[in-house]
Amino acid sequence: MRPILKSLLAAAFALSATVASADAIADGKKVYMTKSCMACHGIKGAKPVLSYPMLAGQNEKYLLNQLKDIKAGKRVGTVDTTTGAPFVQGMIDIMHLVDDNDLKNVAKYLSSLPPGKPKPVDPPFEADLLAAGEKAFNSLGCKSCHGANGVKPTAKTYPFIAGLNAQYLARAMTEMRDKVRVGGQSKLMFGTIKKASDEDITAMSAWLSQIDRSAN
Numbered sequence: 001m002r003p004i005l006k007s008l009l010a011a012a013f014a015l016s017a018t019v020a021s022a023d024a025i026a027d028g029k030k031v032y033m034t035k036s037c038m039a040c041h042g043i044k045g046a047k048p049v050l051s052y053p054m055l056a057g058q059n060e061k062y063l064l065n066q067l068k069d070i071k072a073g074k075r076v077g078t079v080d081t082t083t084g085a086p087f088v089q090g091m092i093d094i095m096h097l098v099d100d101n102d103l104k105n106v107a108k109y110l111s112s113l114p115p116g117k118p119k120p121v122d123p124p125f126e127a128d129l130l131a132a133g134e135k136a137f138n139s140l141g142c143k144s145c146h147g148a149n150g151v152k153p154t155a156k157t158y159p160f161i162a163g164l165n166a167q168y169l170a171r172a173m174t175e176m177r178d179k180v181r182v183g184g185q186s187k188l189m190f191g192t193i194k195k196a197s198d199e200d201i202t203a204m205s206a207w208l209s210q211i212d213r214s215a216n
C-alpha cells in the first residue's frame with residue numbers, strides 16, 4: 001500500500017474511534033440524565049446528595065465493575081437507619097431501567113467528567129483529626145494502591161478515594177473491614193483495612209474528604 005494511502009486510512013480509523021467514543025459519552029450522558037442517576041449523584045456526578053458517592057472523574061473500569069455488581073445484587077452493604085433499607089437499595093430499584101450497554105456508556109461519561117470540589121463541612125474538621133488521618137493513611141500503606149493522598153490509584157480497576165463524602169468513605173472502609181462489602185476487588189483491601197481502628201477510619205475519612213482533586 002502506498003504510504004500516503006496508509007496514513008490516510010490510519011487517520012480515518014483514528015477519527016472513527018474518537019467519534020465512537022464521543023457517541024458513547026453522549027449516550028452515557030443521556031442515561032445519566034434520564035434514568036434518575038442525577039437525582040442522587042447530582043449534576044455531572046459531582047454533587048451527590050446526603051452521604052452518597054461522587055462519581056465524576058472516577059476510573060471507568062472501577063465504575064463499570066461496581067455497576068455490574070450492584071445490578072447483579074453482589075454489592076449489598078449496610079442498612080441506612082433512616083430508611084431501614086441498605087444504602088444501595090435506591091440504585092437496585094432503578095437498575096431494571098438500564099441495560100449492559102447503558103452501564104458501559106454511563107461509566108465512560110462519568111469518568112470523562114472533572115471531579116467536583118470537596119463538600120464543605122460545618123463546623124470544619126479539626127486540624128488534629130486531619131493530621132491523624134494523613135498519618136494513618138500513610139502508615140497503613142493505603143498509598144500502594146490508592147496513590148499519594150488518594151488521588152492516583154495504581155490500577156484502572158482501583159478507585160480514586162480523595163474528595164468523596166466523609167460519611168461515604170467511612171462506611172465503605174468499615175464495610176470492607178467488617179467484610180460486609182465483599183464484591184468486586186474488595187478482597188484486595190481486607191489485609192490493610194483490618195489494621196484500621198474506628199478512630200483511624202474516622203480520621204482518614206475526614207482527611208480524604210477534604211482533598212481537592214479538582215485542583216490536582
Ligand code: HEC
Pocket residue numbers: 031032035036037038039040041051052053054055063064066067076077078087088089090091094098106159171
Ligand atoms: C436513590 C438514589 C440513587 C440513584 C437513583 C442512583 N444511585 Fe448510584 N448510588 C447510590 C448510593 C446510596 C450509593 C452508595 C451505596 C453504598 O453505600 O453502598 C451509590 C453508588 C453508586 C456507584 C458506586 C460508586 C463507588 O464509588 O463505589 C456507582 C458507580 C453509581 N452509584 C452509579 C449510579 C448510576 C449510573 C445511576 C443511574 C443509572 C445511579 N447510580 C442511580 C444512590 C443512588
Ligand code: HEC
Pocket residue numbers: 053065137140141142143144145146157158159160161169172173183184185186187188189192193196204
Ligand atoms: C492492595 C490494594 C489496596 C490497598 C493497600 C488499599 N486499598 Fe482501598 N481499595 C482497593 C480496591 C481494589 C478497591 C475497590 C474494591 C471493589 O472493587 O469493590 C478499594 C476501595 C476502597 C474504598 C471504597 C471506594 C469507593 O468508591 O467505594 C475506600 C474508601 C478505600 N479503598 C480506602 C482505603 C484505605 C483508607 C486504605 C488503607 C487503610 C486502603 N484503601 C488500602 C485496593 C486497595
